[in-house]
Amino acid sequence: MYPQQVHSYLRQFFTENDCCILGEDHHYLTVQLTVDIDKKIMNRPFYWQYVEATNGEPNPAQVTFITNQTVSAGSLYGEVIHFGSPRMNQLFQATRELGAYVQxxxxxxxxxxxxxxxxxxxxxxxxxxxxxxxxxxxxxxxxxxxxxxxxxxxxxxxxxxxxxxxxxxxxxxxxxxxxxxxxxxxxxxxxxxxxxxxxxxxxxxxxxxxxxxxxxxxxxxxxxxxxxxxxxxxxxxxxxxxxxxxxxxxxxxxxxxxx
Incomplete structure (x- = not known):
């Protein structure tokens, strides 16, 4: 799976799940996650347990995903994501859970x-x-x-x-x-x-x-x-x-x- 394919997959996943895309170039994507998507992919169960137990104001993560590290050349701070990475596998799993079939x-x-x-x-x-x-x-x-x-x-x-x-x-x-x-x-x-x-x-x-x-x-x-x-x-x-x-x-x- 090439970097452009990863980028395309990410863009579609976040758009279809109502996550606002705050910034984008052909080698990165900055996304404001929703509460549901944060819970599914960001591995913060204790944070969400605390928020729900205290009835606090939720603060879902804002993340920059770097889909082509060679282009960014280290000038951009974010999480490198590629096919086979743990985060990509989480997104595949979230896709299956959220709806593997569409019309x-x-x-x-x-x-x-x-x-x-x-x-x-x-x-x-x-x-x-x-x-x-x-x-x-x-x-x-x-x-x-x-x-x-x-x-x-x-x-x-x-x-x-x-x-x-x-x-x-x-x-x-x-x-x-x-x-x-x-x-x-x-x-x-x-x-x-x-x-x-x-x-x-x-x-x-x-x-x-x-x-x-x-x-x-x-x-x-x-x-x-x-x-x-x-x-x-x-x-x-x-x-x-x-x-x-x-x-x-x-x-x-x-x-x-x-x-």
Missing amino acids: LFEKVDNEIGQVILTPWLGVNFKVSYCCDRTKEMLYSFGINLLTGIIKEDFHETICTSEFDTVLADNAFHVQYIIKPLRALERLNATVEKIIERDDHSWATEAKKRWQRDQRVLDYFYEEEEDKPECYDIEKKALEEQYDTKIKIEIINGGLFYLY
């Missing part, structure tokens, strides 16, 4: 007359390659529910448009032909094909590190005919540490009716 209609100018909106299913996926080291990637796909055409970087595409939760008076939408559940299966298959074509040397390297550490462990206990319980515990810990897994998670998604 939105693109806003259209009343002056252009009657328009037809086309249904798309948009889904953001997180793929994690897990062993003793973790690599995470974000994929955003949209599928046209009339034609079946799949578009990559769908999130970036719709970020340039404005949406509403209700259909405009001068617009109507076409009923989808491809059912959303079937469309989701096709998007899942698309992500799986990407994984199949990817370089999986990371798994081979993890196995080599596992074997190396196992040899070291065996060396320390080689003179003991009956291995003690601690040997089995350490061996199991190595297995859990180096065991390779690929996780596919849906961060969020929804139906988007586009002009």
Whole structure:
């Protein structure tokens, strides 16, 4: 996930959750959090317990998120955020809790007359390659529910448009032909094909590190005919540490009716 993708995700997240954007450039975002979002992402449970217990005036945080540290070159004070960082994972979790599914209609100018909106299913996926080291990637796909055409970087595409939760008076939408559940299966298959074509040397390297550490462990206990319980515990810990897994998670998604 590139810095511009992180920036776009942050901007949409805070805008949709009524957090005022106080300042912005292509490499940072300064945001006034709401009480609800502060509670979800700022890790201040004792502060909020105190405020609620004393009926005090809430003071949600104002935060500057630096989405591209190389551009700011240290001249800007704030929190560096990137894909895989703890704060980014908190935002993904908050997104799931606040509403992983939406239905939105693109806003259209009343002056252009009657328009037809086309249904798309948009889904953001997180793929994690897990062993003793973790690599995470974000994929955003949209599928046209009339034609079946799949578009990559769908999130970036719709970020340039404005949406509403209700259909405009001068617009109507076409009923989808491809059912959303079937469309989701096709998007899942698309992500799986990407994984199949990817370089999986990371798994081979993890196995080599596992074997190396196992040899070291065996060396320390080689003179003991009956291995003690601690040997089995350490061996199991190595297995859990180096065991390779690929996780596919849906961060969020929804139906988007586009002009």
